[in-house]
């Protein structure tokens with residue numbers, strides 16, 4: 233079922249079903265945001281659709297290792313350490329006797345999530361390692377196999393309910409590296425007989441999901457992951473179990489076989505274009521999902537907000553992860569910036585909660601746009617130094633513009649563009665919001681703008697490509713840390729990528745190309761107005777921006793920019809073009 237149809241079915245079902253307990257105690261601001269969108273309190277998708285922001289947590293036995301196995305540091309995503317370092321099952325399973333997250337405080341987890349502005353927590357109840365972070369009949373679990381001997385999932389479910397947060401479980405249903413028959417697990421049972429997925433499913437997976445669905449109160453989500461080649465009948469059984477026992481819970485698409493209620497995008501992916509329907513992107517506060525001692529690549533409040541706002545502006549929901557350590561503590565730097573971002577959200581809730589997608593369908597160079605009914609929320613991360621905020625192609629008349637909660641803002645039309653005259657200093661950090669009330673439903677011409685006062689990146693995603701292969705790609709640089717983009721590769725002599733742009737001001741613009749390949753390819757860049765560049769640069773194996781020169785737009789308005797490969801190896805590929813006005 234496509235997400236849109238799915239949404240309609242869910243809406244209908246929700247009206248019959250009644251409110252999910254955890255949703256009843258949302259705070260006043262939340263109630264207001266929801267009321268604006270006119271959602272029913274009994275709508276089980278409302279939390280996801282309007283909340284727009286949740287906390288993801290990866291916490292398991294791997295957290296005890298924290299990216300270190302004996303003398304070796306594993307720099308990939310920490311929860312994969314067992315598999316990537318080939319730690320033998322008995323040794324890995326024996327780690328449970330040392331795992332004692334004695335500092336764990338469920339209320340502290342809930343407090344951080346809440347002050348971060350998040351609306352729910354989804355936590356790993358069992359990751360691919362096979363260790364249950366809850367009391368289970370299967371003995372490899374935190375209550376029976378560790379000195380900690382408590383059920384942190386019970387405590388967290390209660391703490392979330394108390395704090396008015398939604399709650400859900402991640403469960404790795406297909407991969408289980410320590411259970412015979414689980415995907416990636418031992419091929420033989422303890423008695424030497426061949427292991428089967430059927431037996432793993434009957435003896436561990438299904439009973440554990442049943443435990444989770446029946447012993448932790450009402451759940452908002454069951455987040456199954458990495459379905460791989462799991463046969464459909466198993467997925468159907470799990471989905472049915474969840475539907476029966478947790479009628480208020482949503483399933484993410486990673487359950488497999490299109491049986492989810494909403495689409496989960498690739499890990500760490502903020503898509504470049506608006507996407508319809510219910511979907512989510514999951515991301516993490518540093519590089520790893522689970523705690524890793526060396527990983528201090530924390531997103532600051534600016535980056536968290538930029539990715540959150542862009543996800544909401546693309547029509548999605550942002551699920552942002554933290555990895556508590558082996559003692560059960562959320563790393564201080566992660567909490568610090570999550571909470572700082574939360575303070576901003578409390579000042580500008582309308583930019584996030586129950587906010588609609590951008591009418592432009594893509595980000596702006598200075599930030600992004602969300603909507604509340606007929607009001608645009610211009611979320612400005614890069615405050616223009618010359619005080620001119622430029623918006624291309626707005627097609628609905630403006631009634632009023634003001635700094636959110638502050639002074640009115642003047643505006644003027646400049647051809648197809650609208651220019652807002654802003655005060656010299658940004659009124660807020662890391663972003664300011666300009667609210668633009670329109671005289672009707674927001675409409676915009678989606679043509680890409682070349683801004684005179686902000687560097688603009690135009691991804692290949694938005695180009696017409698012929699004679700080369702345009703392809704969505706994902707790859708990892710560090711293990712498990714995914715990157716995503718659309719690229720044009722396999723160039724033929726006639727190959728070209730053409731962007732149609734709307735130029736605000738004539739002038740010279742510095743052009744960078746983001747490419748990869750080998751050797752020293754030669755690229756040509758030309759406008760339909762007769763300006764062109766042709767130059768050579770050294771290519772590298774990963775995408776990299778390099779300067780090609782100054783291109784001239786002789787007049788404002790529509791133009792095309794065509795990029796072609798003049799010389800280059802087969803591996804040469806193009807990801808985007810960048811323009812920055814020469815001063």
Ligand code: GLC
Nearest residue numbers: 309311312457458499514521
């Ligand atoms: C993956 C990984 C994983 C992580 C997850 C988060 O698919 O296998 O370790 O839990 O993505 O989205």
